[in-house]
Amino acid sequence: MTHPLLFDFTQQALADGYQEVVERQWAANTVAETHTHPFAARGLLTQGEMWLTQQGQTQHLQPGDIFSLEPHTPHEERYGSEGATYWAARRS
Numbered sequence: 001m002t003h004p005l006l007f008d009f010t011q012q013a014l015a016d017g018y019q020e021v022v023e024r025q026w027a028a029n030t031v032a033e034t035h036t037h038p039f040a041a042r043g044l045l046t047q048g049e050m051w052l053t054q055q056g057q058t059q060h061l062q063p064g065d066i067f068s069l070e071p072h073t074p075h076e077e078r079y080g081s082e083g084a085t086y087w088a089a090r091r092s
Helices: 006-015
Strands: 020-026 031-035 040-054 057-061 066-069 075-091
Touching: 006 020, 006 040, 006 075, 020 040
Parallel strands: none
Antiparallel strands: 020 075, 031 075, 040 057, 040 066, 040 075
16 A cells, blocks of 8 residues: 655655655564664655664654654664555765
8 A cells, every 4th residue: 555645755855855665674673773874865665664773862663753863973773563665865
């Protein structure tokens, strides 16, 4: 099932200069310890829940929430008991 915000999210990300939008899925109770990416990212959570920690602050994200990461920003991701699915836009 396609999330109703996905089309708008994708169109806005492409208009903002993001090169691609891809689906990401994470297994239940997964922790991606502190890491960085060489690209900017914007995500739309569509299923499950996620905790994103960056710069000492944690966001609890649920379906419909959008999050952003700047390049080379250390962050940690934690996924709930159902795992999570989100759409990620990436920009070099």
